[in-house]
Amino acid sequence: MRKLLILLLSIALFVLLVACTNQKEKASDQHVKQHTEAEKDVKIGRVNKNGMEINAVYMPHSVEVAPVEHGGKKGNIHLEADIHATDDNTFGFHEGEWIPYLTIKYKIHRLNTDKVVEEGQLYQMVAGDPHYASNVYIPESGDYELTYEISAPDIARHVEDVNGFYEPMTLKWKFKFKDSNNY
Structure with a gap:
């Protein structure tokens, strides 16, 4: 035994x-x-605002996206917005959860000029984790400014459980773009 x-x-x-x-x-x-x-990922900027951590990044190449009309156009970078709830959000998400149903418009312009080189919308995507993204074309290396216009989520809520969503917000970051195809 x-x-x-x-x-x-x-x-x-x-x-x-x-x-x-x-x-x-x-x-x-x-x-x-x-x-x-x-x-x-190349980091552009990060901010905590309205109960969310918002990260602006890009991959230094485009990616194949399906369906193409949801951000799969030709480009030389894959622009992303990684958006997750912070612990102080008041709209029903747990800390760290991805925030779905946002409309995110972007605009990229060359600094020291008024020239907008690219604008459009980021789409909901998955690739190991959910995020917002689109392939984008930036014509040359240089200093740029990225603008995100982010609307409130297009999702219904229980009024007694979840406070109202935030007003649309505009975020801006300056960044240096180095076109890897030129080096």
Whole structure:
């Protein structure tokens, strides 16, 4: 009986060690994946406003998008808005949750000129995580300003549970664009 108990405890300890090792490997793999994905994104700006963390980033190449009419046009970057609820939001989302049903219009203009080089809408997309994005064409390296006009979510709410949504907002960031095709 004692040998059986020792054998069962040994098996349990072995299973526990394997499970812990697998968890460490999964955590390590997740960290590598996040690090690799972060290397792909070029940060433009970030702000916490109206109960949301709003990140403006781009990938230095376009991506294939389906359906094409939802941000899959030709471009040399993939412009994104990553928008998640903060803990102080009053419209029913848990901290860290992605905010769906926004309308996000963007405009990019070359600094020191009035020339708008690109404007349009960012669309809801998924690629491992939900975000808003569109392929965009910026004609040359230089200094630019990105403007996002973000409307309130187009979603119904329980009035007794969720406060009203915010008024539409305009956010602006200056950024330096380096066209990788020219270098």
